[in-house]
Amino acid sequence: MAKVTFTLNGESITVDEPLNMRFLDILRMKLGLTGSKEGCGEGECGACAVLIDGQLVNSCLLPLGSVEGRNVMTIEGYRKTKRYKILEDAFIEEGAVQCGICTPGMVMASESLLNQNPKPSEKEIRIALAGNLCRCTGYEMIFKAVKRAAKEGEGLW
Amino acid sequence: MKHVIPKTYKEALEHLSEGTYKVLAGGTDLMVKNRSWSETPARFKQDMLYIHNLDELRYVEDKGDHLAIGALTDYETLLRHEAVPKVLKDCLIEIAGPAIRKVGTLAGNIGNASPAADGVLLLYLLDAQLVIERKGARREALIDDVITGPGKTTLSNEEMIKEIRLPKSTFTKTQFLKVGGRKADAISKVAFAGAVRIEDGIVKDLRMAIGAVNVTVVRLREVEKLHTGETISAVQDSIVSIKNAYVPHIKPIDDQRSNRVYRKRVAFNMIEDFIMNMHIQD
Amino acid sequence: MKTKKDISESIRKVDSEEKISGRAPYTSDISVEGMLYAKTVRSPIARGVIKNVKLPDMPEGYYTVDASDIPSRNVVSMIYEDWPVFAEKEVNFIGEPIMLIVGPDKETVMNLADNVEIDYEEKNPVFDFSNSGVRLHFDKGDVVNAFERAAKTIEYEYETGYQEQAYIEPQGFVGYIEDGGYTLVGSIQCPYYVKNAVMDTMGEDEDKVRVIQAPVGGAFGGKEEFPSVTACQLAVALKKIQKPIKFIYEREEDMETTTKRHPSKTKMEAALDEHNNIIGMRSRIGLDGGAYIGLSGVVLSRGMLAVTNAYTIDNLDVHGDVFLTNTVPNGAFRGFGAPQMIFAIEMFIHHIAKDIGEDPYVFRKRHMVKQGDKTSTSGTFRDPIILDDMIQKAVEISNYHDKAKAYEDRDTYKGIGMSWFLHGCGFTGSGESDIIKANVKLRKDDEDNVHILVAAVDMGQGPKTTFRKLVADILDVPIEQVTFNYPDTRYVPDSGPTVASRTMMVVGGLLARAAKTLKEDWKEGEEQTVVKQYEQPDYVEWDQDTMRGDAYPAYSWGVNVVEVEVSKVTYEVTVTNAWSIYDLGKAIDERIVMGQADGGQAQGIAYGYLEVMNHENGKLKQKNMTDYIIPTSVDVPKMENHIMDNPYPLGPYGAKGVGELTLVGGAPAVALAIEQAIGRKVRKIPATPESIMELIDNG
Numbered sequence A: 001m002a003k004v005t006f007t008l009n010g011e012s013i014t015v016d017e018p019l020n021m022r023f024l025d026i027l028r029m030k031l032g033l034t035g036s037k038e039g040c041g042e043g044e045c046g047a048c049a050v051l052i053d054g055q056l057v058n059s060c061l062l063p064l065g066s067v068e069g070r071n072v073m074t075i076e077g078y079r080k081t082k083r084y085k086i087l088e089d090a091f092i093e094e095g096a097v098q099c100g101i102c103t104p105g106m107v108m109a110s111e112s113l114l115n116q117n118p119k120p121s122e123k124e125i126r127i128a129l130a131g132n133l134c135r136c137t138g139y140e141m142i143f144k145a146v147k148r149a150a151k152e153g154e155g156l157w
Numbered sequence B: 001m002k003h004v005i006p007k008t009y010k011e012a013l014e015h016l017s018e019g020t021y022k023v024l025a026g027g028t029d030l031m032v033k034n035r036s037w038s039e040t041p042a043r044f045k046q047d048m049l050y051i052h053n054l055d056e057l058r059y060v061e062d063k064g065d066h067l068a069i070g071a072l073t074d075y076e077t078l079l080r081h082e083a084v085p086k087v088l089k090d091c092l093i094e095i096a097g098p099a100i101r102k103v104g105t106l107a108g109n110i111g112n113a114s115p116a117a118d119g120v121l122l123l124y125l126l127d128a129q130l131v132i133e134r135k136g137a138r139r140e141a142l143i144d145d146v147i148t149g150p151g152k153t154t155l156s157n158e159e160m161i162k163e164i165r166l167p168k169s170t171f172t173k174t175q176f177l178k179v180g181g182r183k184a185d186a187i188s189k190v191a192f193a194g195a196v197r198i199e200d201g202i203v204k205d206l207r208m209a210i211g212a213v214n215v216t217v218v219r220l221r222e223v224e225k226l227h228t229g230e231t232i233s234a235v236q237d238s239i240v241s242i243k244n245a246y247v248p249h250i251k252p253i254d255d256q257r258s259n260r261v262y263r264k265r266v267a268f269n270m271i272e273d274f275i276m277n278m279h280i281q282d
Numbered sequence C: 001m002k003t004k005k006d007i008s009e010s011i012r013k014v015d016s017e018e019k020i021s022g023r024a025p026y027t028s029d030i031s032v033e034g035m036l037y038a039k040t041v042r043s044p045i046a047r048g049v050i051k052n053v054k055l056p057d058m059p060e061g062y063y064t065v066d067a068s069d070i071p072s073r074n075v076v077s078m079i080y081e082d083w084p085v086f087a088e089k090e091v092n093f094i095g096e097p098i099m100l101i102v103g104p105d106k107e108t109v110m111n112l113a114d115n116v117e118i119d120y121e122e123k124n125p126v127f128d129f130s131n132s133g134v135r136l137h138f139d140k141g142d143v144v145n146a147f148e149r150a151a152k153t154i155e156y157e158y159e160t161g162y163q164e165q166a167y168i169e170p171q172g173f174v175g176y177i178e179d180g181g182y183t184l185v186g187s188i189q190c191p192y193y194v195k196n197a198v199m200d201t202m203g204e205d206e207d208k209v210r211v212i213q214a215p216v217g218g219a220f221g222g223k224e225e226f227p228s229v230t231a232c233q234l235a236v237a238l239k240k241i242q243k244p245i246k247f248i249y250e251r252e253e254d255m256e257t258t259t260k261r262h263p264s265k266t267k268m269e270a271a272l273d274e275h276n277n278i279i280g281m282r283s284r285i286g287l288d289g290g291a292y293i294g295l296s297g298v299v300l301s302r303g304m305l306a307v308t309n310a311y312t313i314d315n316l317d318v319h320g321d322v323f324l325t326n327t328v329p330n331g332a333f334r335g336f337g338a339p340q341m342i343f344a345i346e347m348f349i350h351h352i353a354k355d356i357g358e359d360p361y362v363f364r365k366r367h368m369v370k371q372g373d374k375t376s377t378s379g380t381f382r383d384p385i386i387l388d389d390m391i392q393k394a395v396e397i398s399n400y401h402d403k404a405k406a407y408e409d410r411d412t413y414k415g416i417g418m419s420w421f422l423h424g425c426g427f428t429g430s431g432e433s434d435i436i437k438a439n440v441k442l443r444k445d446d447e448d449n450v451h452i453l454v455a456a457v458d459m460g461q462g463p464k465t466t467f468r469k470l471v472a473d474i475l476d477v478p479i480e481q482v483t484f485n486y487p488d489t490r491y492v493p494d495s496g497p498t499v500a501s502r503t504m505m506v507v508g509g510l511l512a513r514a515a516k517t518l519k520e521d522w523k524e525g526e527e528q529t530v531v532k533q534y535e536q537p538d539y540v541e542w543d544q545d546t547m548r549g550d551a552y553p554a555y556s557w558g559v560n561v562v563e564v565e566v567s568k569v570t571y572e573v574t575v576t577n578a579w580s581i582y583d584l585g586k587a588i589d590e591r592i593v594m595g596q597a598d599g600g601q602a603q604g605i606a607y608g609y610l611e612v613m614n615h616e617n618g619k620l621k622q623k624n625m626t627d628y629i630i631p632t633s634v635d636v637p638k639m640e641n642h643i644m645d646n647p648y649p650l651g652p653y654g655a656k657g658v659g660e661l662t663l664v665g666g667a668p669a670v671a672l673a674i675e676q677a678i679g680r681k682v683r684k685i686p687a688t689p690e691s692i693m694e695l696i697d698n699g
């Protein structure tokens, strides 16, 4: 066990857990934040993706020891933001959600993209989402949702 | 077992000198390999040093004759850095997806020493020099001399990679070609990186590196040298003998991702494709 | 007067917000005070007899649960009853469950599970197609005569590989004891399949087993029968331990030990007359069932029914076998036997045309079904068929003919392929009326809120939205006034499983009828309940023994066009474009249907060229998301889909089946495109770069 301090959704937090715990488990088990999902546990699907210092990271491959001093945003924090509302609305309007298990991760990936590139082309969107597997939608409507969000949320990113 | 987050690089070397620690950088190889049941800690078999937060090892610096890359610089940062050679970027963008690239490192790619590692392939191509340190000592070595086999390197328990140096070079054409199971998020079945500098129709610098076809990356400097100084057509006319020179070195395996016949064929196709098109600018 | 909106006009899905925001409680998100964790101990060998089991020292509070704890029958009740809850004496596949280790600390549970020592007497496993477990046959016309008078016969064999559902949420349940009974909350497609199986294994009455659907993170058939296995195991553990238990599969465990699409081999032989018309066809299909039959017989039957796809062939002889092998049991997967068969027949028709030197497009059109034709099982295509118009439209939007011509130039290494196909809606034959007997209920409370009570599961395909929309539309009330909660068998009647593309057509149809009754009888401020039960359309006649008659009450139709480029250097396929046209009667919500179209096509196309799974001596070689490749956002083509209305008189607003239709034509379309690009006949999918290289080398 070791004390690790980091910023989580805007607030400083210290947890006392083994450094080799997966950050995903810290979030889901210890902190009760179950919005990040486990689809594979091996970095392949992106369902567990969170933002670290504003960029997308898979929390299932992140040991707690790597989080010290970092700034973490999960879907639970992100959903309170204006940008989230824009993305949420775009995902609904474009029908980008089916079973929904990939969706929180997709939203985090979309935020990470738009944060770095507010006006992405379709190709850039595809590349940005390539680490987030979706088995339901065939992605098409997700691409449209990200495009719509970029347009509707112009100036926010 | 001990688990430590060193505050400084110096402290990290101090711990390493005990000889029992393993460093975890991005963790994208280590966390997969030591995966346990969900909600239980990763099953590491030795003491662990969590170096991910050593920001002092996170840099890209243009040193005139070479580019110095701090060991913890992640792939996404490299992709965005203007001084990073294009052919390396062409490779990096095909490694995993953004979320892995945000933490994954070249040093980890080296440390993991997979024959299918894409970053390592490019380090071979670019003649990368590694700055390797342990408490009170430092050495520099060419990538070829550090990786010795699948998962095997000459790094001792007390050492770690501090920096990767890419000597500057100019090319008239480069190529990175990777075959994975799909177009992103895939481990290479076979991969190729090539670079050439042609001046006035003469091949001045020719390099080819092939991954996932042997225990380490295949790069035959003798063969490349043999054809340096030749005209384009002279090199292209020698395609059969060039390919023949690679025959003893292209020895792929069968596994869950592909088979040896395919890997071999594609490796030679890639060599031929590069040589025969090396005069055509990107 | 306000004109009513067309039902197809899309509305916002009602459950998207809770899913996007991460609030929807999927099974693994659920925690129950004091819960224990279960882990499965499995067979490492493909076939053998258990000789001795040595348990590690079990600390207090840790339990083993195995076959000896089963109160009633050690069999998972599904259509065919041969799948044990726990292996008892014999093991028949690698990964077969032998016992559970249950306890409060996961690390301890895991270590205990790792230290169970089991001795086996190994036996020779069977992997080839030699041991038939189910054999089916039907015929039509006089095939012997057709072959006798044939001017020519042509024969080919086709092969398909495994396909893994690869839902992103692995299998799982949380179970607890409630009023002396068992409550199971899980990621499932069929609450009543689970309930009935558990009742059977436990020897318990109806009121002792309660099954609740949690939000389902993808299913595709993979959560049709398989969850009954884990549910029975969990119920046995609950009975023994009397504490809440969480039972979630890991990804690798899920991939290695749960059902998949059956690998298949199909032999087809056609008799042609002197005008090059197909006058007869013999076909023999073999499915690899894995170690237990489970649903495989039904999958086989649905596959066989699709043997002539959208072509009319007068004389037929169709044989099918499910072969038992010592591999993981295969089962339900979107399409249910049809994808294998549609691949085979679409390729076969093309290969015949090519062999006789006729333009496949013309040849196929000549054999295409028309309204009034007899189906493969001598039933009748009663309803209007608009396939011609659909093909026309597909040809236009894809510029099919020009491209097909241009790509005849081999050097382009490009190809375009078109499949057209049908899919039978609902259960086969009299299944709905004889076996399922669906019931639905609408309850209106005294505040005039209407509650939909059905066991249909929303696993992403949208009934949470479309059912409410449908009922609200008929009742002419705002959708907010209609509720549809996650099914809980305590409250909802058995409206049947969420399978076979029956949800909208059958369950939705019953709901529409219930809503109409409620509307006619609407009493403001009063509690009212309406119940409706399935009634078979009177024209459907089906003889299960001879497999003759109307196999389905209705058919949905589709056309897929896929365009590819093959790399000369690496033989990799890039799918550049895909177009599709569907006749699913009437879309209850266009965007939801389009979502099915995109997703189904992505799966169907990937089945044809991308998704590789095989085993070596019974051990699956691709057992995680790294090695089992499903398409990412950069693999999927640009897709353009259209629907064409062709209302089915007995479906709600004319709706027919959707979910499976969108998958079944993808594989032949991409395989045909690859075939053109490389100028070689593709007879096996997935058409991987490795196999494309071989084809180019050897023809």
Ligand SMILES: Cc1cc2nc3c(=O)[nH]c(=O)nc-3n(C[C@H](O)[C@H](O)[C@H](O)COP(=O)(O)OP(=O)(O)OC[C@H]3O[C@@H](n4cnc5c(N)ncnc54)[C@H](O)[C@@H]3O)c2cc1C
Pocket: A042, A043, A044, B022, B023, B024, B025, B026, B027, B028, B029, B030, B031, B032, B071, B072, B094, B095, B096, B097, B100, B103, B104, B105, B106, B107, B108, B109, B110, B111, B112, B116, B117, B118, B119, B120, B155, B159, B160, B161, B162, B185, B186, B187, B188
């Ligand atoms: C989903 C997924 C996709 C992937 N796709 C690809 C791909 O396309 N191509 C590819 O090549 N790889 C891929 N990988 C593998 C992996 O991401 C890379 O090898 C990455 O570069 C590893 O870096 P890391 O920092 O995460 O390494 P870590 O896991 O932290 O470490 C790996 C090894 O290197 C050692 N090490 C790390 N840093 C140092 C140092 N400074 N000095 C000495 N030793 C060190 C560690 O001790 C360990 O032995 C993928 C992985 C995943 C999970």
Ligand code: FES
Pocket: A037, A038, A039, A040, A041, A042, A043, A044, A045, A046, A047, A048, A049, A058, A059, A060, A061
């Ligand atoms: S659960 Fe982390 S990437 Fe799949």
Ligand code: FES
Pocket: A096, A097, A098, A099, A100, A101, A102, A103, A133, A134, A135, A136, A137, C168, C217, C218, C460
């Ligand atoms: S919506 Fe189901 S996995 Fe994406």
